[in-house]
Amino acid sequence: SQKIEQNSEALNIQEGKTATLTCNYTNYSPAYLQWYRQDPGRGPVFLLLIRENEKEKRKERLKVTFDTTLKQSLFHITASQPADSATYLCALPLRGSQGNLIFGKGTKLSVKP
Amino acid sequence: KAGVTQTPRYLIKTRGQQVTLSCSPISGHRSVSWYQQTPGQGLQFLFEYFSETQRNKGNFPGRFSGRQFSNSRSEMNVSTLELGDSALYLCASGTGHSLYNEQFFGPGTRLTVL
Numbered sequence: 283s284q285k286i287e288q289n290s291e292a293l294n295i296q297e298g299k300t301a302t303l304t305c306n307y308t309n310y311s312p313a314y315l316q317w318y319r320q321d322p323g324r325g326p327v328f329l330l331l332i333r334e335n336e337k338e339k340r341k342e343r344l345k346v347t348f349d350t351t352l353k354q355s356l357f358h359i360t361a362s363q364p365a366d367s368a369t370y371l372c373a374l375p376l377r378g379s380q381g382n383l384i385f386g387k388g389t390k391l392s393v394k395p
Numbered sequence: 396k397a398g399v400t401q402t403p404r405y406l407i408k409t410r411g412q413q414v415t416l417s418c419s420p421i422s423g424h425r426s427v428s429w430y431q432q433t434p435g436q437g438l439q440f441l442f443e444y445f446s447e448t449q450r451n452k453g454n455f456p457g458r459f460s461g462r463q464f465s466n467s468r469s470e471m472n473v474s475t476l477e478l479g480d481s482a483l484y485l486c487a488s489g490t491g492h493s494l495y496n497e498q499f500f501g502p503g504t505r506l507t508v509l
Contacts (some may be wrong), residue, residue, distance in 0.1 A: 314495055325399070325485050325500030326438070333495070376440060379451045382428055383498060387437035 284310045286374055288386035295362055296394055303357040303389045305372035312374040315348055315355050320369045320388065329370075330357075362393045397422065399488050399501035407507045413474040416504045418486035420467050426450075426491030427469040428498065429461060432483040444469050445491045473506075481508045 289304045305315070314333045318326035332339045332348045332355065339346045345358040359366050369390045373383040400419045408414050420427050428451075429441040440453040444463035461471040467488075473480055483505050487498035 316497065323502075325487070325503050326498075327500070328497040331495060331497060371438065376451065376453075379443070382440055382443050382451050384440060385430075385438035 284308075284374065284377060284384055286372065286384055286386045288370075288372060288389045290389045291387070292390045292392070294392045294394065297363060299362055301359040301362050301366070301391055301393070303370050303372075303391070305355040305357065305386055307353050307374055310374065310377060311350065314375065315346075316373045316383065317344075317346060317355075317357050318371045318373060318385075320371060326371055326385075359391075362391075364393050364395050367391055367393050399486060399499050401484075401486055401501040401504050403504060404502065405505045405507075407509065408476050409509050410476055410478060412476050413472065414476060414506060416471045416473075416484055416486075416506075418469045418471070418488075418501060420469070420486075420488030421499055424488035424490055424499070425467050426489045426496075427463055427467065428487045428489070429469070429471050430485045430487065431455070432485060432503070433481075438485070441471070450491075476508045478508050481506060 285308045287306045316331045317329045320326040332346045343360045347356045369388040371388045373385045376382040402417045426445045428443040432438045443451040447463045458474045463469045483503045485503045487500045489496045
């Protein structure tokens with residue numbers, strides 16, 4: 283069955299540093315991968331989508347890479363700020379579905395001033 | 396455009412009862428998916444409705460059911476509640492047409508089963 287893992291439950295970094303979050307998956311070759319941000323008490327908010335034929339995608343201070351050989355995606359936040367503190371989830375399409383997702387358990391990022 | 400809305404936001408029930416949760420998608424979206432989020436299991440897909448038909452289903456028991464109305468609003472029902480059903484229930488809407496479409500999530504309903 284499809285499996286998706288986010289290696290770290292929590293990541294603490296200093297303001298201004300680059301945060302790097304990891305997402306690994308097995309038993310699947312997804313057409314794309316998505317990253318979401320979730321704040322306490324709220325639903326996830328879509329951040330970025332990267333397709334299997336894209337190596338890297340950027341949006342402002344965010345960068346996502348997708349290595350289909352390693353079956354891994356890296357999510358980077360450069361020049362991190364305390365406002366970036368949240369849980370970040372990676373998600374893959376559910377096999378055979380039209381956009382339904384399986385999610386990793388998330389990495390809780392804390393950026394200290 | 397208004398976002399996805401879910402009602403109620405909080406709910407407390409006792410074991411054995413049943414519960415109905417409601418979700419209104421973004422205007423124009425025809426797909427509504429439901430997810431359960433718990434600290435131990437994370438976000439898990441329950442089912443998806445598109446044009447009033449269940450299109451996909453996750454690995455949950457038959458106590459979990461849903462439906463979608465002609466205006467795309469969706470309801471989810473859980474019968475014979477168990478303690479383990481305590482969770483945040485999230486619905487997400489999408490166009491349902493594109494393989495790459497992002498999911499727009501509502502704020503969730505926090506269900507506590509005592």
